[in-house]
Amino acid sequence: MVKIRNVYKYFGQLKALDNVSLDIYDGEKIVIIGPSGSGKSTLLRSINKLETIDAGQITVDGFDICDPETNINKVREEIGMVFQSFNVFPHKTVLDNINLAQTVVRKRSKKEASEISTELLKKVGIIEKSDEYPGKLSGGQQQRVAIARALAMKPKLMLFDEPTSALDPEMIGEVLDVMINLAKEGMTMIVVTHEMGFAREVADRIIFMDYGAIVEEDTPEHFFKNPTQERTKLFLNQIL
Amino acid sequence: MGEITGTKETKKPVIAVGDGPAIPSKSDVGLFTAWRISFVSAIAIVAYLAISKPDPYLAILKFVPDGILVTFQVTIEAILLALVIGLFTGLGRISKNRFINGIASIYVEVIRGIPLLVQLFYIYFALGRVVNLPAMVSAVIAMAVCYGAYMGEIFRAGIEAVHSGQMEAARSLGMTSSQAMMHVILPQAFKTILPPIGNEFVALLKDSSLVSILAVSDLLRRGREFAAESFTYFETYTMVALIYLIITLFLSKLVSIMEERISVD
Numbered sequence: 001m002v003k004i005r006n007v008y009k010y011f012g013q014l015k016a017l018d019n020v021s022l023d024i025y026d027g028e029k030i031v032i033i034g035p036s037g038s039g040k041s042t043l044l045r046s047i048n049k050l051e052t053i054d055a056g057q058i059t060v061d062g063f064d065i066c067d068p069e070t071n072i073n074k075v076r077e078e079i080g081m082v083f084q085s086f087n088v089f090p091h092k093t094v095l096d097n098i099n100l101a102q103t104v105v106r107k108r109s110k111k112e113a114s115e116i117s118t119e120l121l122k123k124v125g126i127i128e129k130s131d132e133y134p135g136k137l138s139g140g141q142q143q144r145v146a147i148a149r150a151l152a153m154k155p156k157l158m159l160f161d162e163p164t165s166a167l168d169p170e171m172i173g174e175v176l177d178v179m180i181n182l183a184k185e186g187m188t189m190i191v192v193t194h195e196m197g198f199a200r201e202v203a204d205r206i207i208f209m210d211y212g213a214i215v216e217e218d219t220p221e222h223f224f225k226n227p228t229q230e231r232t233k234l235f236l237n238q239i240l
Numbered sequence: 241m242g243e244i245t246g247t248k249e250t251k252k253p254v255i256a257v258g259d260g261p262a263i264p265s266k267s268d269v270g271l272f273t274a275w276r277i278s279f280v281s282a283i284a285i286v287a288y289l290a291i292s293k294p295d296p297y298l299a300i301l302k303f304v305p306d307g308i309l310v311t312f313q314v315t316i317e318a319i320l321l322a323l324v325i326g327l328f329t330g331l332g333r334i335s336k337n338r339f340i341n342g343i344a345s346i347y348v349e350v351i352r353g354i355p356l357l358v359q360l361f362y363i364y365f366a367l368g369r370v371v372n373l374p375a376m377v378s379a380v381i382a383m384a385v386c387y388g389a390y391m392g393e394i395f396r397a398g399i400e401a402v403h404s405g406q407m408e409a410a411r412s413l414g415m416t417s418s419q420a421m422m423h424v425i426l427p428q429a430f431k432t433i434l435p436p437i438g439n440e441f442v443a444l445l446k447d448s449s450l451v452s453i454l455a456v457s458d459l460l461r462r463g464r465e466f467a468a469e470s471f472t473y474f475e476t477y478t479m480v481a482l483i484y485l486i487i488t489l490f491l492s493k494l495v496s497i498m499e500e501r502i503s504v505d
Binding site: 048050073074076077079080081083085087088089090091100101104105146149150153 | 403405406408409410411412413414415416419423424427428431
């Protein structure tokens with residue numbers, strides 16, 4: 001699904017991504033962890049070109065996203081993204097938030113879009129909020145709207161950029177539940193998170209990043225029990 | 241238009257001098273009553289003068305309404321055109337395309353550096369030698385081109401005030417940048433720029449008195465015509481000033497009400 005080859009990215013002098021290579025297969029759930037500033041979000045944002053990389057190659061579903069000939073908007077239609085700060089559209093109702101890209105990008109009729117949106121709102125458990133504006137919703141509810149909005153495009157891949165980091169503790173569960181259900185349905189997911197419980201339960205592979213590079217990657221069992229790298233051990237000791 | 245650029249703890253006092261009227265806000269009790277006193281007294285004085293001394297005051301009141309209509313016509317046509325120019329200028333100013341950005345920025349710098357009166361003369365008299373534009377058309381174009389530059393800055397500020405995550409979210413859903421701008425960014429920016437646009441409208445209405453020098457029969461021009469015939473300069477300009485005052489006070493009140501409504505939402 002996603003092929004990342006020898007990717008470098010600089011922010012001025014800072015090396016944000018340092019020779020990163022990674023393959024993600026259909027249906028796979030990848031969790032990326034690491035200290036802040038380690039490049040995990042940058043890597044995730046490079047996959048749908050919210051960040052442009054300075055060297056290397058990224059292909060998504062066969063499309064080389066660095067090729068100027070590639071229509072990035074077409075590629076992005078197939079990649080759902082969920083942000084730390086939700087980024088729901090405050091001037092639109094919950095239903096219209098989810099309808100917007102369906103009608104504008106996918107060219108679905110208003111009726112068809114609303115049917116899909118309603119279905120998704122039931123799935124994420126906030127159908128009763130359809131006609132509310134996001135300002136009246138809790139953080140957890142807004143994030144579920146954001147997830148539904150991304151799913152409405154029927155993406156082949158979902159990117160989650162610390163989806164629970166801006167939430168009050170009591171709301172983290174409701175968002176993680178939605179994500180766990182999504183994983184069970186077989187969605188290909190790349191998740192940047194600090195939720196180790198989620199990583200253990202859902203991930204097929206855990207990627208540990210530090211200083212812009214992938215330090216270690218392994219299945220959750222091996223990763224948490226027998227990390228091979230010193231830096232991984234140090235990090236796990238700090239957070240567990 | 242003052243810009244606040246305070247960083248960290250070093251807060252410098254900022255003196256913002258706008259060319260629009262001060263918006264009376266509810267929290268500012270002084271301004272609020274000042275508005276009432278000015279508005280009520282202006283109307284009272286006009287009424288008193290017209291009743292107690294119908295000649296010439298009532299005659300003036302009967303003579304100038306044509307001019308008020310023209311003043312509004314110039315103002316509304318100019319503001320509509322300025323909004324269009326301002327939108328494109330604002331978009332140009334945030335464009336990553338260096339050429340477009342350069343053109344928009346130069347336009348803003350040049351126009352803001354030339355007095356409106358000179359621009360009026362330039363479009364009517366200087367360009368008039370090339371294309372012969374009617375006075376009214378020249379007046380509207382000159383006002384719109386001038387205010388378009390200021391509008392551009394308002395649009396730019398309004399667009400930049402929308403959180404960058406909104407653009408990212410829209411783009412990540414596959415929208416093109418213009419789709420994102422139209423459906424996500426501009427509707428949100430519009431809320432913040434509506435009050436300053438209202439202020440520009442009031443400022444433009446006042447500046448529209450400048451078009452009287454192009455022989456456009458606006459409120460001021462009508463007053464001048466009346467005064468020139470009757471030699472009642474003091475009386476006429478008193479009435480003209482009061483009428484301008486009543487209109488601008490009324491409009492600025494509308495703007496402040498609109499602003500309040502928006503902030504409640």
